Amino acid sequence: MGQGFLGYGSALLATVIWSGNFVVARAVAALIPPWQCNFWRWLVALAVILPFAWRGLRADWPGIRRHWAYLALMALLGVTLMNTLIYKAGQTTTSLNMALLVPTAPIVILVFSRLLYGEPITARRLAGMFLVICGVCLLVSRGDWDRLAHLRFTSGDVWALGGAFCFGLYSLFMRRRSHDVSALGFNVATFFLGLLFSLPFTVAEACLLPLPEPGPAVLISILYTGVGCSFLSFWLWTLAVDRIGPVRAGMVYYSLPLFAAAGSFLVLGERVTEAQIMGGCLVIGGILAATWPRHAASSTTKKGKTENADGTERDA
Template sequence: MRETAAGYGMALLATVIWSGNFVVARAVADMIPPWQCNFWRWLAAFLVCLPFAWRDLRRDMPLLRRHWRYVSFMALLGVSLMNTFFYKAGQSTPSLNMALIAPTAPVIILLLSRLVYGEPITPRRLAGMSVVMLGIVVLVSRGDWQRLAALRLAGGDLWSLGGALCFGLYSLFMRSRPAGLSTLGFSAATFGLGSLFCLPAVLAEMHALPPVIWQREVIVGVLYAGVGCSFVSFSLWTRAIGCIGPVRAGIVYYSLPVYAALAAWLILGERVNAAQIVGGLLIVGGIVTATLPARRPAA
């Protein structure tokens, strides 16, 4: 019972920390460009992770070299692209919208699992995905249906969906991780490679845009995202899954928009309108319907 309580506590703490990443994306959007923000975030995560992962990384090096294509692909999806898209979205959309769109990744995983692995989509899952799609429409339109008719979608919402798609692909192909490859070794390798893959875009930003002024808000935001969201939350989430399993931990993750909304209201002063509330409830309700396993009848 203590182990179960600890598992729920760690999953909840990881989700709360992750919710702050969307507030960071919004808060520093005008202070540091997205590629540079993502690069420094993951570089910080790599440097913090390396002392803990050094032994595993050395032991896993033959496997990493043998499967370098897979490791590079996962680093590109999960490190280089996913959070860059969310930081780009932060330039033009509220943090609450990003937090509401991000949990659509489980539905994306269901669709891709059907296409790639041939897994069936049950009527319950189809109903849940339909509700999620309706929630996205409500959220993106802000309750203004004429806006949808004119196809004037906010660019930030599309960038957020791109980030959710990257996370969905990353999660889908995580099941193909080579046997024997440790979690810490894989994490350190993807953190480092993903940071390297960002360098061309980072150098282009540095050449085309004014230099970043490293004021306190930027430093705190990058360190929070790198140490908190990338390293601490990852460690908590891994231990939580070991205690309560991925399904129950996933239920806790669906509460992310609630904490993101609270943080955005307290820190950024963002207002929450009725369309966001309705859209968020539809998205969360649809995800829960589509992803939770149906109860088996009692014998």
């Protein structure tokens, strides 16, 4: 009972902290460009995590060298691109729309699990994907279906979907993580490589655009996302998965839009429209239909099989 309470509480707190990232993306959109916002966020995260990981880096170093290509791909998806696209989205769309679109990543996982691993897409998953697509269309159109015909590919909703695509691939390839690199070593390596990949784009952006003024809003936002969203939430999520497993922890993650809606209303004063409510219900309902384990009481589905947080099956 105590372990379950700690696990669910940790997952919920991590989700609440992550939901603030979308409020931050909207709040600082006019104050700091996306590449610079992302770079400073992960630099803070790297500085915070290094003291905890330093002792184990010597043991992790052979594995890091051996799997450098995989770590580089994960860094590109999870550190360099994903949140940069979210911050870019924050310039032209609402924080709630971003929070509703990014959790479509499990659908990306289902599709690429089929393409890369040959895992079946069942009728239940197809129905869920259909609901998600309808919800995304409703969110992007804001309830005006004629808007879809004139949708520009530079809109914030499309950038947010790009962030969801990166997160989906990142989560999918996480299954290939070798255990000869610890979790802390994995994060140090991906944080560092992601920052390295971001550096030329960050420098170019700083040369082409006016430099941001380091005011309180910018500094607080970078500290919040660096310490909270990148470091603290990672530790809480690891604790949650250890206690309740990835499936149940993943279900808690789908409450993210609710907290993002509350944050955007309280902090930014954004109005929640009927189209957003309907679209969000379709997105969340479709994701749950596609990924909810067949036997919710247990993550074990078949003899010798267990179910991942993304709803796919793997050998136990």
